[in-house]
Amino acid sequence: MRSNTPSLAPGFTLFPSLKPPHTTLFFHQIFVLILTFLAYASFHASRKPPSIVKSVLGPTVQTDSTSNNTGWAPFNGPEGTHRLGELDLAFLTSYAIGMYFAGHVGDRIDLRLFLVFGMMGSGILTIIFGFGYWFDVHLLGYFIGVQVICGVFQSIGWPCVVSVVGNWFGKEKRGLIMGVWTSHTSVGNIIGSVVASGVLEFGWGWSFLVPGILIIVVGILVFCFLVVSPDDLGFEMMSSGKEIEMCVGEENVANLEKVESEEAGLLENKDSDSLAAIGFLEAWRLPAVAGVHLSHKTAGILSTIFDIGGVLGGxxxxxxxxxxxxxxVTSVTFLLLSIPALILYRIYGSVSMVTNIGLMFLSGLLVNGPYSLITTAVAADLGTQDLIKGNSRALATVTAIIDGTGSVGAALGPLLAGYISTRGWNSVFLMLIFAIFFASIFLVRVAKTEIGRMVSEGKELGSSVTAS
Known part of the structure; x- marks a missing residue:
């Protein structure tokens, strides 16, 4: 239970016309979707600068004799690539650890204030990282320290936004709704890449300053207008499997769908393992896959194709x-199809710009599909099931466990890629293929359960039709 009743956002005091009965339930559902979409998109936008500026900070192969880019100490030496990988490891390790605590805390305090706290902290730490450019900082400890603290603040975002959306929407069509909504990840990556690449020519510090300001501005909007639960406005959740309805002087009757404990346990294991593998794809895209024949700005913008495919995939x-x-079943299908897509990208991605874009788009679609599904719809299903007596306040903890465990894999991915890439990029792609293959293996048992259920339901339907 939360220790206190969440206060209504101050924006509703300034604009009372936003409250019921002046506004409908549907209006507030859409409003919450948009606001949480912007919130987490800004989180991801503020994460992109490190991957964009790696080509400027680290050791580079000079293709232009007139170029003055010599990197940025301590990342421009022989161990520069490894040190850049250590930055990723520092961020993602603290992110993964912080995720477990963030979900636990989020279930006990006002999610709106907690989310704003995370957004403000993330924005400030992103800006502080950029200060290293203007203050001529060359200490590895400075950059790692900033990344560690920033990872903790960033871990607050995901459990909060998923929990809020889970409060507002029932299980019906949750997969489609959250599939559309979770495109915020890709949209945020695109915005972060374009913004960071666009200002990179003025100095790499600007690539951190602008996204940092962006998430702070969105955080102010969240503070003013986000409503955590329909209860705060007089709406109540009829059940975890039904739509939210307006209740006036009537007591809600819970009509929860039964979820078997064995299947739920399998789903929880499924989420953790598959997320770890899916996070690995970031490894080959972020550090230095963009060829030396592309400018830093072009390479950064080109990487957004993966995220555009991810929007459609989700x-x-x-x-x-x-x-x-x-x-x-859906997740396994997407994962298995992503393996040949990855192989095709490695073989034919360098043939032309068109094939590179097409295969990168396809890879993003197939990899981000199960990622979006697992981190949103499945997490929401687990957090609002009958086993926890419909207590949606456990949703932040469930989401944190899933995403936090997946972040462990995401932390190892860039680090492994940094070392394995010294043996050639074929080795990196082979690592990714094995990771995705094992992720699909972990899902097989749950998929078999779902297939068995569908076959059983089909037989029952056929019998009823025959009898009638």
Whole structure:
């Protein structure tokens, strides 16, 4: 239980016309989706600068004899690539550890204030990292320290936004709704890449300053207008499997769908393992995959193609999982298809810019599909099921466990890629293929359960039709 009742956002005091009965339930559902979408998109936008400026900070192969870029100590030496990988490891390790605590805390305090706290801290730490440019900082400890603290603040975002959205939407069509909503990850990556690349020519510090200011501005909007739960405005959740309705002087009757404990346990294991593998794809895209024939700005913008594919992949996976009512089957299918897509990208990605873009788009679609599905719809299903007596306040903790465990893999991915890449990029792609393959293996048991259920339901339907 939370220790205190969340206060209504101050924006509703300034604009009372936003309260019921002047506004409808549907209006507030859309408003919450948009606001949380912007919030987490800004989180991801503020994470992109390190990957964009790596080509400027680290050791580079000079293709232009007139270029004055010599890197930035301590990242421009022989061990520069490894040190850049250590920055990723520092951030993602603290992010993974912080995620477990963030979910626990988020279930006990006002999610709106906690989310704003995370956004403000992330923005300030992102700006402080950029100060290293203007203050001519060359201490590795400075950059690692900033990344560690920033990772803790960043870990607050995901459990909060998923918990808020889970409070406002029932299980019906949750896969499709969250499939569309979770495109904030890709949209944030695109915005962060474009913004950081666009100002990189003025100095790499600007690539941190602008995204840092962006998340602070969005944090102010969240503080003023985010409503954590429909209860705060007089709406109540009828059940975890039904739509939210307006209740006037009537007591809600819980009509929760039963979820078997064995399947729920399997789903929880599934989420952790598959997320770890999916996070690895960031390894080959972020550090230095962009060829030396591309400018830093062009390479940064080109990387957004992966995220654009991810937007469609999240929507498609969510829609398919709703239609067939099988999250694991959908995830396994996408993961297995991503393996040949990855192989094709490695073989034919350098043939032309068109094939590079097309195959990168396809890879983003297939990899981000299950990622979006697992971190949103599945997490929301687990956090609002009958086993925890419909207590949606446990949703932040469930989401934190899933995303936090996945972040362990994301922390290891860039570090491993930094070392394995010294043996050639074929080795890196092989690592990714094995990671995705094992992720799909971990999902097989849950997928078999879902297939068995669908077959059983099909037989029952056929019998009822025959009898009638």
């Amino acid at each position: 929507v498609l996976a969510g829609f398919i999982s709703d239609v067939i009512d099988a999250r694991a």
